[in-house]
Amino acid sequence: MTDTTQTTPLITAKNLWKKYGNNVVLERMNISVNAGEFITMVGTSGCGKSTFLKMLLGMEEPTSGELLLDGKPIPNEPDQSRGIVFQQYSVFPHLTVLENVIIAREFEHSPLIGKLFGGKKQKVIEEAKALLDSVGLTPALAKYPHELSGGMKQRLAIAQALIRQPRILLLDEPFGALDPGIRADMHQLILKLWREHNLTVFMVTHDLSEGFYLGTRLWVFDKLRRDPHSPEAYGANITYDLPVTRKKTPLPNELKAPEEIKAAEMAL
Amino acid sequence: MKRLINLTPTKTTRWLLGILPFALIILVYIFASDARLAENASDKLLPSFGQMGETIHTYVLEPSKRTGEYLFWVDTYSSLKRLFLGIAIAALIGFTFGLLTGAIPTFYAPVAPLLTVISLVPPMALLPILFIVFGLDELSKVALIVIGVAPFIARDMQRCTQEIPHEQIVKAQTLGASTWQILVRILIPQLLPRLIHAVRLSLGAGWLFLIAAEAIASTDGLGYRIFLVRRYMSMDVILPYVAWITLLAFVLDWLLIKTSHKCFSWHYQKTQ
Known part of the structure; x- marks a missing residue:
């Protein structure tokens, strides 16, 4: 994996801008990401990290500049090359756990009615069961999402996102609504799946310690320039791009304060 | 005594209270109908339940x-x-x-x-x-x-x-x-x-x-x-x-x- 990915970056942004009217959200972004990286993105609300995730997903298009996947412009609508897990509403409430996962294969093999029967169905059921087992949902196969806890719902959303074997997995604050204990389990799960499925992960989080713990690379989104009379005039950029090793990474001084605040919050 | 908004009737009382208005309407109708028919036996406005039953019997x-x-x-x-x-x-x-x-x-x-x-x-x-x-x-x-x-x-x-x-x-x-x-x-x-x-x-x-x-x-x-x-x-x-x-x-x-x-x-x- 390492030799090829070093040469051609998976994702490249060249002088990327995103504006909504006069509101500049992102400006002058230049980044390149290799396959297999685990990028965590932190920053204040409205600093553009979710916008960047949406651009990776194809829900938003760059206003100017380029966003490339394998050197080609990234597809401008969501498709099976990029999986997504949102904070909520990620699973289909009218389908059981198993149906939620096999539906992806049914989309693939049954263009007309989106449903499989008989032997074909049995095959995708086996595949889905194996995947659901790896996220620990075997006891809940026949349950509907409303019968699941928050953590189980997110496990399902992750399994669903992985069945079409995307190369890129996008996570939009996936564990933001979970209890701390459940969150720790989910961290282990996502790290395991990241390794097993050779994924490149982009994850938006509000939790700096989570960002440091999970990522191989941590991005801090912030505005470099500020106009106090017109806060919308300048957009955000990646102000820190920190390589994270699994050991302790020394924290830049500017980032210490929020981390300490976070630690204090956790202690409460 | 609890506040009114905190009082919840039990299941039986709820049923009884629910039936009450229907019973009242029927009772009022029967009395009114009787009173009118007592005055004029061929009154058409408020027929008795018996009269309605007979008519509907023929229709049905x-x-x-x-x-x-x-x-x-x-x-x-x-x-x-x-x-x-x-x-x-x-x-x-x-x-x-x-x-x-x-x-x-x-x-x-x-x-x-x-x-x-x-x-x-x-x-x-x-x-x-x-x-x-x-x-x-x-x-x-x-x-x-x-x-x-x-x-x-x-x-x-x-x-x-x-x-x-x-x-x-x-x-x-x-x-x-x-x-x-x-x-x-x-x-x-x-x-x-x-x-x-x-x-x-x-x-x-x-x-x-x-x-x-x-x-x-x-x-x-x-x-x-x-x-x-x-x-x-x-x-x-x-x-x-x-x-x-x-x-x-x-x-x-x-x-x-x-x-x-x-x-x-x-x-x-x-x-x-």
Whole structure:
């Protein structure tokens, strides 16, 4: 994996801008990401990290500049090359756990009615069961999402996102609504799946310690320039791009304060 | 003593309290009817339950002397047929338009403004046009129900479609779904219980349009009958017919709820 990915970056942004009217959200972004990286993105609300995730997903298009996947412009609508897990509403409430996962294969093999029967169905059921087992949902196969806890719902959303074997997995604050204990389990799960499925992960989080713990690379989104009379005039950029090793990474001084605040919050 | 807002009646008291108003209305009617009949035995305004029973007995169980038909059942059959046909067509049209305008922006742009204007046209004002265009037969009565109900269902379905979280639509695309597959597997199944709800709400309007159309031009039907016998002040027919229509409406509503709960249990647990 390492030799090829070093040469051609998976994702490249060249002088990327995103504006909504006069509101500049992102400006002058230049980044390149290799396959297999685990990028965590932190920053204040409205600093553009979710916008960047949406651009990776194809829900938003760059206003100017380029966003490339394998050197080609990234597809401008969501498709099976990029999986997504949102904070909520990620699973289909009218389908059981198993149906939620096999539906992806049914989309693939049954263009007309989106449903499989008989032997074909049995095959995708086996595949889905194996995947659901790896996220620990075997006891809940026949349950509907409303019968699941928050953590189980997110496990399902992750399994669903992985069945079409995307190369890129996008996570939009996936564990933001979970209890701390459940969150720790989910961290282990996502790290395991990241390794097993050779994924490149982009994850938006509000939790700096989570960002440091999970990522191989941590991005801090912030505005470099500020106009106090017109806060919308300048957009955000990646102000820190920190390589994270699994050991302790020394924290830049500017980032210490929020981390300490976070630690204090956790202690409460 | 607790505050009034904190007092919850027990199940038995709730039942008794629920029955109480019905019992009171019946009692008041019986007293008023007795009082009027005591003064004038041929009074037609408030017939006794006995008189109503006799009349309805002939309508239900004896063939009409003129046509040989069992009027009550012929009326019920004709009315229900028109109502079902009208509501079914309206539900189909409304569902299709609501789904497509709610889900597909390119379809929304030309259709939604038109839909808004159409839903503001008072359907009863179109009845003369329907009679002119479709004649006085079944078609114009069914058409009135369709025109009266379909725009409401369409707009309700449009709103429901737009209320389905956009995350689901994005997720389906990341699983490789086409527009058609999203409609068939994601949107339509989730909209069906909402369609049943919309149909329940529109049944009241459906009955209104049905009875109005029957009152104006018809030769049978529940609405036709009560407007016909109004000429003879036959309250002994009108009152039981109104009660029967109410019962039919109640049963239809109940059947729709039961069906919806049985087929779409996930919908109800989610909203609880």
